[in-house]
Amino acid sequence: MHKTIALRLAIAALLSGAAALTAGAHADTPRPGLLSSGDYAGGPLGSEQQPARVIPGNGSVYQVGKWPTYTAELAAGPGRDTVLGNCSMCHSVTYITMQPPLPAATWDAEVHKMIKTFGAPIQDAQAKEIITYLQTHYTPQTRKE
Ligand code: HEC
Structure with a gap:
């Protein structure tokens, strides 16, 4: 065999061996932060x-109810409808x-903020x-629930 060809073959064999090694190393080496890897x-x-x-059947442990569309009940009393309407x-x-129970003056300011800042008609x-x-x-003094 010609010397150069033999050398080329040897280099090719070495390179493919090295490639196989790196491929193997790539698959097995754990990478930081990666718990598991694979294909989708x-x-x-x-x-x-x-x-x-x-x-759910009779043996069910729990059942998921309807999606809640929660709107709080306002306390009964004069002015309630005006609040609901406005x-x-x-x-x-x-x-x-x-809101947490707010002092009387804060409610006054709050309503005026809705009107002046947010344009409530x-x-x-x-x-x-x-x-x-x-x-x-x-207010802290008057709130019951
Ligand atoms: C013109 C529209 C509008 C109307 C009408 C309105 N609000 Fe508001 N309200 C807002 C906006 C805008 C915010 C702040 C946005 C947010 O935080 O989601 C807000 C927030 C609030 C808050 C949360 C605290 C705060 O200051 O951000 C309260 C309490 C409140 N409104 C009470 C009321 C009351 C009581 C009325 C009736 C008098 C009222 N709102 C009418 C627009 C309005």
Whole structure:
């Protein structure tokens, strides 16, 4: 065999050996932060799937109820309808009940903030009624639930 060809073959053999080694090392060497690796399952491309609805049987431990659309009940009393009519245009009245009990002056400021800052179209007489209602039911001294 010619010397150069023999040398080329030897180099080729060495290189492919090295390539096989690196490939092996690549698959097995743990990489930092990677707990497991692998290929994504091929799956049918272009389709979205969700599991069929599970109808709970008699042996079920729990059942998931309807999606809640929660809006708080406002305390009963004069002014309640005015609040419902004017304070649920932009957000639900849950914004009132989810506040901690607020001092009377804060409710006054809050209603004026809705009017002046956020542009709530509320007449003065109704604003007064709303403030009185909020102060009657939603201050630290008056809030019941
Ligand atoms: C013109 C629309 C609009 C109306 C009407 C309105 N609000 Fe608001 N309200 C807002 C906006 C905007 C925010 C702040 C946005 C947010 O945090 O989601 C807000 C937030 C609030 C908050 C949370 C605290 C705060 O200051 O951010 C309370 C409480 C509240 N509103 C009470 C009321 C009451 C009581 C009324 C009736 C007098 C009312 N809102 C009417 C627009 C309105």
